[in-house]
Amino acid sequence: MQLPNPERPLLLLDSNVCKDNIKRMVEKCRENSCLLRPHFKTHQSQQIGRWFSEYGVKGITVSTPAMALYFAEDGWNDITIAFPFYRGQINVIKKLQENASLRLFIHNENDLHFINNELEKPIRFYIEIDNGYHRSGISPSCRSEIEAMIDAGDKLRHVHFHGFYMHDGRTYQSRSRKGIIESIESSVEMMKEMKNLYPEANISMGDTPSASVLPSFEYLDECTAGNFVFYDWMQYKIGSCSLDDIALFHLMPVAQAFPNENRAICHGGAVHCSKDYVLDDDGSKNFGQLISLDNQNSVNILDGKLQSLSQEHGMLTVGEKSKNILMNDYVCTIPIHSCLTANLYDHYRTLNGEIIKKRILS
Amino acid sequence: MQLPNPERPLLLLDSNVCKDNIKRMVEKCRENSCLLRPHFKTHQSQQIGRWFSEYGVKGITVSTPAMALYFAEDGWNDITIAFPFYRGQINVIKKLQENASLRLFIHNENDLHFINNELEKPIRFYIEIDNGYHRSGISPSCRSEIEAMIDAGDKLRHVHFHGFYMHDGRTYQSRSRKGIIESIESSVEMMKEMKNLYPEANISMGDTPSASVLPSFEYLDECTAGNFVFYDWMQYKIGSCSLDDIALFHLMPVAQAFPNENRAICHGGAVHCSKDYVLDDDGSKNFGQLISLDNQNSVNILDGKLQSLSQEHGMLTVGEKSKNILMNDYVCTIPIHSCLTANLYDHYRTLNGEIIKKRILS
Numbered sequence: 001m002q003l004p005n006p007e008r009p010l011l012l013l014d015s016n017v018c019k020d021n022i023k024r025m026v027e028k029c030r031e032n033s034c035l036l037r038p039h040f041k042t043h044q045s046q047q048i049g050r051w052f053s054e055y056g057v058k059g060i061t062v063s064t065p066a067m068a069l070y071f072a073e074d075g076w077n078d079i080t081i082a083f084p085f086y087r088g089q090i091n092v093i094k095k096l097q098e099n100a101s102l103r104l105f106i107h108n109e110n111d112l113h114f115i116n117n118e119l120e121k122p123i124r125f126y127i128e129i130d131n132g133y134h135r136s137g138i139s140p141s142c143r144s145e146i147e148a149m150i151d152a153g154d155k156l157r158h159v160h161f162h163g164f165y166m167h168d169g170r171t172y173q174s175r176s177r178k179g180i181i182e183s184i185e186s187s188v189e190m191m192k193e194m195k196n197l198y199p200e201a202n203i204s205m206g207d208t209p210s211a212s213v214l215p216s217f218e219y220l221d222e223c224t225a226g227n228f229v230f231y232d233w234m235q236y237k238i239g240s241c242s243l244d245d246i247a248l249f250h251l252m253p254v255a256q257a258f259p260n261e262n263r264a265i266c267h268g269g270a271v272h273c274s275k276d277y278v279l280d281d282d283g284s285k286n287f288g289q290l291i292s293l294d295n296q297n298s299v300n301i302l303d304g305k306l307q308s309l310s311q312e313h314g315m316l317t318v319g320e321k322s323k324n325i326l327m328n329d330y331v332c333t334i335p336i337h338s339c340l341t342a343n344l345y346d347h348y349r350t351l352n353g354e355i356i357k358k359r360i361l362s
Numbered sequence: 363m364q365l366p367n368p369e370r371p372l373l374l375l376d377s378n379v380c381k382d383n384i385k386r387m388v389e390k391c392r393e394n395s396c397l398l399r400p401h402f403k404t405h406q407s408q409q410i411g412r413w414f415s416e417y418g419v420k421g422i423t424v425s426t427p428a429m430a431l432y433f434a435e436d437g438w439n440d441i442t443i444a445f446p447f448y449r450g451q452i453n454v455i456k457k458l459q460e461n462a463s464l465r466l467f468i469h470n471e472n473d474l475h476f477i478n479n480e481l482e483k484p485i486r487f488y489i490e491i492d493n494g495y496h497r498s499g500i501s502p503s504c505r506s507e508i509e510a511m512i513d514a515g516d517k518l519r520h521v522h523f524h525g526f527y528m529h530d531g532r533t534y535q536s537r538s539r540k541g542i543i544e545s546i547e548s549s550v551e552m553m554k555e556m557k558n559l560y561p562e563a564n565i566s567m568g569d570t571p572s573a574s575v576l577p578s579f580e581y582l583d584e585c586t587a588g589n590f591v592f593y594d595w596m597q598y599k600i601g602s603c604s605l606d607d608i609a610l611f612h613l614m615p616v617a618q619a620f621p622n623e624n625r626a627i628c629h630g631g632a633v634h635c636s637k638d639y640v641l642d643d644d645g646s647k648n649f650g651q652l653i654s655l656d657n658q659n660s661v662n663i664l665d666g667k668l669q670s671l672s673q674e675h676g677m678l679t680v681g682e683k684s685k686n687i688l689m690n691d692y693v694c695t696i697p698i699h700s701c702l703t704a705n706l707y708d709h710y711r712t713l714n715g716e717i718i719k720k721r722i723l724s
Contacts (some may be wrong), residue, residue, distance in 0.1 A: 005449070005450050006450050007427075007450045007451055007453065007454060008426065008427075008428060008450070008451075041673060041674075063673065063674045064370065064629075064674065065369075065370075066370060083617065083629065083674050083675070084617035084618040084627060085617075086615045086616065086617045086629065086691070087367070087691065088367050088368050088369045088370070088615050088691065088692075089369055089370075091369065092369055107618050134625075134677075135627065135672060135675050135677065136617065136618050136627040136675060137618075169672070253448045253450050254448065255445065255446035255447070255448045255498065256446040256469050256498050256499075263496075265446060265497065265498045267426075267445065267448065270636060270638070270702055271702065271705050271723075274632065274636070274637060275636060275637040275638055275702075276632070276637055310497060310531070311403060311425065311701055311702065311705075312403075312425045312426065312445050313445070313497055313498060315496075315497070329448070329449065329450065330450075339673055340632055340633065340637075340673065343633050343673075344723060345723065346722075346723055360708075360722055360723055361633075361706060361707065361708055361722055361723070
């Protein structure tokens with residue numbers, strides 16, 4: 001593949017792979033009668049959002065009211081804000097309600113009353129279930145709190161119970177398809193039990209590993225996965241995807257090569273990659289996996305990685321077989337965590353040279 | 363201090379402390395007859411740049427040609443780009459030369475000839491010296507390469523040798539003022555030796571720890587430190603500054619409090635903080651130090667920290683004495699690494715409520 005000689009680091013998007021990833025998840029959800037409300041925090045691009053729209057997706061998930069506004073401006077009017085509501089957000093929620101119907105995560109009854117008093121249009125809420133991963137949410141054992149919130153939703157004018165949401169971050173510890181399926185099992189059972197207790201509840205889950213590899217979603221009403229749009233090196237190591245499913249690549253100029261030391265300084269540091277890493281088998285950190293793309297845009301894994309990052313510098317080390325690459329003008333890596341890497345750019349460049357704009361920052 | 367109830371996370375700037383930090387470094391450099399060319403990658407703000415200008419600073423240091431353009435647009439015309447030059451940058455270098463005189467980091471003779479052929483105006487170059495920290499630069503033992511580059515600079519029409527630069531990242535491993543002074547000693551000796559060998563060379567160094575604590579800079583022609591404008595929790599732990607020198611704070615809404623578990627979920631994740639951390643004495647990671655600001659805007663360290671981050675979630679844990687703070691609408695932290703945190707925002711809010719815009723991303 002011919003790539004440009006870059007003036008700065010850039011994110012390369014294989015739009016064919018990206019569209020295939022979207023299509024596959026849409027079809028899987030459709031076959032399972034599960035509504036796909038994909039999380040758009042990964043790509044944060046109106047243009048990529050439209051690719052979902054072309055495959056029939058109607059509703060989306062975002063992290064913040066500001067991100068919801070960005071997509072509402074492009075016509076999305078069915079939006080879940082998948083982060084615990086807090087009161088400072090109320091004015092932007094009102095503004096969003098002018099054009100979109102919203103679903104919020106609410107975790108206490110007081111906030112239900114607060115919102116009911118503030119809003120003039122109806123809003124729906126999820127109760128987020130904490131499966132023990134201890135990010136946000138409520139333990140399913142807090143039955144009286146859950147009952148009280150659902151009851152309040154029945155009685156209040158503007159605020160109505162929608163269902164239960166869970167993000168099982170434990171699947172990210174897996175290292176195989178089998179591991180993912182085993183690690184999600186207890187969460188699936190937990191959600192099935194919630195559905196038995198509250199049959200009116202919509203059951204919603206969202207981690208990309210289980211959404212990618214579970215053979216069926218019959219227990220799910222909604223899927224909110226997002227990372228599958230690009231995948232990344234972490235998802236590949238987890239077992240969520242094949243190499244050919246990865247749609248996002250990081251092109252980094254080689255700024256200084258030390259071929260005798262099997263290393264180079266790339267322009268690609270923490271402000272380009274983020275500082276997320278995976279641990280390789282030998283226990284060392286990997287901040288970006290060295291690859292090459294062949295003429296068919298297939299990925300070849302090379303023996304090299306970003307072993308450390310400073311603000312602008314990426315310290316690339318390579319094995320003997322890959323040292324010729326140090327003399328190139330640039331190298332190509334797979335981002336460790338595409339959500340955090342994409343968050344640091346204002347556009348993608350497709351393999352055909354098209355610029356795809358995205359939202360910047362929060 | 364009265365703070366706003368935020369709609370989203372925000373960066374609070376104590377502009378008085380920031381201006382004091384600038385003034386102190388300007389005066390220290392002046393007393394040492396050392397030219398301060400501060401690194402502007404930390405604040406990335408034209409407005410804060412003007413505060414330096416008011417104290418008489420004429421030249422600056424940046425990381426990239428794009429960052430140089432941003433500051434050149436505000437009138438800066440004496441700019442060092444402190445990252446190894448690569449050929450993809452040549453067109454933007456030409457554009458920058460229309461309004462600014464530049465100094466680049468160049469590490470091989472071929473690039474000197476390439477630049478000489480491409481440019482129509484003179485440019486100066488540093489040879490970056492690697493003291494063994496193995497980021498970028500050339501070992502001082504590569505005498506023939508260094509000589510050849512200096513000789514080339516004497517003969518070429520547009521490209522002239524300016525001096526030696528070193529960033530000694532090893533000072534970041536220190537945990538006391540004494541430790542910083544000891545760890546910089548061998549680098550200072552190395553640079554003194556370079557000056558003896560090449561008396562025409564300007565000697566330039568830039569790490570904030572040594573710039574902050576060394577009693578004198580008599581060996582230095584130029585200082586390019588940057589982080590001192592704000593400092594941060596890492597610099598405080600290193601021993602570079604006192605608590606009262608820290609000018610940047612991170613305000614995070616509390617999204618869900620678990621007072622019985624001494625923890626809360628804050629809106630403040632990897633996309634707000636970056637994933638840089640320091641290790642606390644017990645070996646656990648600290649992604650943001652919990653503090654409070656009193657009525658005089660003095661910092662009180664509280665027994666709490668962000669112990670982990672996901673994309674949007676900050677997982678705050680607190681000791682018994684600080685658990686009341688979990689019931690507030692927001693908490694205040696000191697960023698671990700202010701350069702990376704500031705890079706994730708498009709503005710600062712001063713304690714007086716003034717909005718100070720900054721550059722976003724690269």
